[in-house]
Amino acid sequence: PRILILGAPGAGKGTQSAKITEEFDVEHITTGDALRANKDMDISDMDTEYDTPREYMDRGELVPDEVVNAIVDEALSQADGFVLDGYPRNLEQAEELEDMTDLDVVLYLDVSEDELVHRLTGRRLDPETDEIYHVEYNPPEDPEVEERLVQRDDDTEETVKERLRVFRENTEPVIEYYDEKGTLERVEGEQSPDEVWEDVRATIEDAA
Numbered sequence: 001p002r003i004l005i006l007g008a009p010g011a012g013k014g015t016q017s018a019k020i021t022e023e024f025d026v027e028h029i030t031t032g033d034a035l036r037a038n039k040d041m042d043i044s045d046m047d048t049e050y051d052t053p054r055e056y057m058d059r060g061e062l063v064p065d066e067v068v069n070a071i072v073d074e075a076l077s078q079a080d081g082f083v084l085d086g087y088p089r090n091l092e093q094a095e096e097l098e099d100m101t102d103l104d105v106v107l108y109l110d111v112s113e114d115e116l117v118h119r120l121t122g123r124r125l126d127p128e129t130d131e132i133y134h135v136e137y138n139p140p141e142d143p144e145v146e147e148r149l150v151q152r153d154d155d156t157e158e159t160v161k162e163r164l165r166v167f168r169e170n171t172e173p174v175i176e177y178y179d180e181k182g183t184l185e186r187v188e189g190e191q192s193p194d195e196v197w198e199d200v201r202a203t204i205e206d207a208a
């Protein structure tokens, strides 16, 4: 299936996408990960304000559409089934996506803002496996793993606030856009990861 997963920063898009790729044998296309892997790419010839994705990401701002659209277009052209995570983040990107592919299901993970801040500031990543953890909600069992965990550069309190502001301003209209089209499947994101997963899986199975 062709799955789009929408949600605010920290809503659990990455966590649920990992389960989706396993269960439904689809590719995880994520603009955030793709940009993090190319943070210092020179984009100065693209008529952008800053010269690298890093400059935008560390401020919590959106990387210019031109850069992100190209990443998604390329990834989609090579994928059969996919779960798309982190895109579209504004209405211009939503229109671009319309031209690139059809979607079978559009999920929206609904989580309150207080909870989002708590999830993001407590998130930790395993640099060896890319596994997503949380200091309280989902700590690793293995002390060796715990020792090597790192925090994402943009998970500081200040940047988190800006990311949430950018979400409200640019991405909430995208959610309304799919809602008005009648394709948005709202999932209660403020349950345990396993409970969210039950709802996500059922929604995809119903749609596919």
Ligand code: AP5
Pocket (backbone or CB within 6 Å): 007, 008, 009, 010, 011, 012, 013, 014, 015, 016, 031, 032, 033, 035, 056, 057, 058, 060, 061, 062, 063, 064, 065, 068, 085, 086, 087, 088, 089, 093, 119, 120, 122, 123, 124, 132, 133, 134, 135, 137, 138, 154, 163, 189, 190, 191, 192, 193, 194, 196
């Ligand atoms: P991106 O990487 O997409 O970040 P984001 O949207 O801010 O989302 P996150 O990855 O922070 O959260 P998530 O929903 O994946 O949550 P997770 O599962 O990790 O983008 C980063 C930056 O790249 C942007 O700011 C921008 O600069 C740039 N960018 C990316 N795409 C772009 C685009 N299209 N256009 C322009 N710029 C773009 O979970 C979070 C935490 O909560 C974890 O600790 C996890 O363990 C925990 N958790 C998860 N689920 C639960 C649960 N049910 N209960 C309790 N804890 C949970």
Ligand code: ZN
Pocket (backbone or CB within 6 Å): 013, 014, 015, 032
């Ligand atoms: Zn993510």
